Amino acid sequence: MTELSTLxxxxxxxxxxxxxxVLHDAIRRAASQFARESxxxxxxxxxDSVQDQSDYNINVLxxxxxxxxxRCKRVWYGDAEVFDNLGxxxxxEGVLSFSSAPAASxxxxxxxxxxxxxxxxxxxADVVFDLYGDGIADLALYLVMNVPNRPYTxxxxxxxxxxxxxxxxxxxxxxxxxxxxxxxxxxxPMQEYF
Numbered sequence: 060m061t062e063l064s065t066l067x068x069x070x071x072x073x074x075x076x077x078x079x080x081v082l083h084d085a086i087r088r089a090a091s092q093f094a095r096e097s098x099x100x101x102x103x104x105x106x107d108s109v110q111d112q113s114d115y116n117i118n119v120l121x122x123x124x125x126x127x128x129x130r131c132k133r134v135w136y137g138d139a140e141v142f143d144n145l146g147x148x149x150x151x152e153g154v155l156s157f158s159s160a161p162a163a164s165x166x167x168x169x170x171x172x173x174x175x176x177x178x179x180x181x182x183x184a185d186v187v188f189d190l191y192g193d194g195i196a197d198l199a200l201y202l203v204m205n206v207p208n209r210p211y212t213x214x215x216x217x218x219x220x221x222x223x224x225x226x227x228x229x230x231x232x233x234x235x236x237x238x239x240x241x242x243x244x245x246x247x248p249m250q251e252y253f
Contacts, residue, residue: 060123061188063090063181069196074203076210081203089198090183091176093191093224095129097231100174100187104128108136108161108168117170118153125180128153132171136161173235194227 066086067079074082094100106115117128131150134141141147141157148157155170176183188195197220204217 060182061185061192063087063183063195065188066192066196066199069193070199070203073200073216074211074213077203082199084178085199085202086195087176087178087180088202089195089224091178091180093195093198093228093231094183094187095175097191097228098129098132098173098235099191099231100176100184101132101235102172102174102184104170104172106155106168106170108164108166110162110164111160113157113160115155115168116153117150117155117172123174123176123180123182125177126174127177128170128172129175130173131155132173134171135167135169137166191227191231194224194231197221197224197227 063086064083067082070082070086071077071079104117106117117131128150131148134148134155147159148155150156155168161168174184183195200220201217201224204211204213204220206212
């Protein structure tokens, strides 16, 4: 896990008149929004089945404060994947519910969970920070510079930051939806015709 405060040097030089507390809040909001919109913060969670119990609180399975399971990408029960498109399971407010309760106790239920930090969350997964920290910083800049009538208000720069954020967000969504790898460059190089 990486502290979100390490993004401060990427944001503060562009809004020098902005109070540090406002910057920290904007960074936390940006990280939460990025994780929610992209679905890229994932973690595999494991719980043991309990006979005749169909609901499992999976929010308590991870060790992060102020972080909730937004949805699940995949669920395995024992050695088999349980498909959600058959209506066999769903997740609501961090509770995984099966349409029929397991018949035995002690079987392993694995969940590929998509996590989202609240506005109080102060850290994010290292892989998300390493790949998309710049996008989170860009969204934080947009949130700060777009506030009207402040010494650090700069609508044009805010729009540029938001465009950079959207580029990384779209890349993160593509990777998260396809379970693929992030490409090295976000912009395709121009083809040579000569």
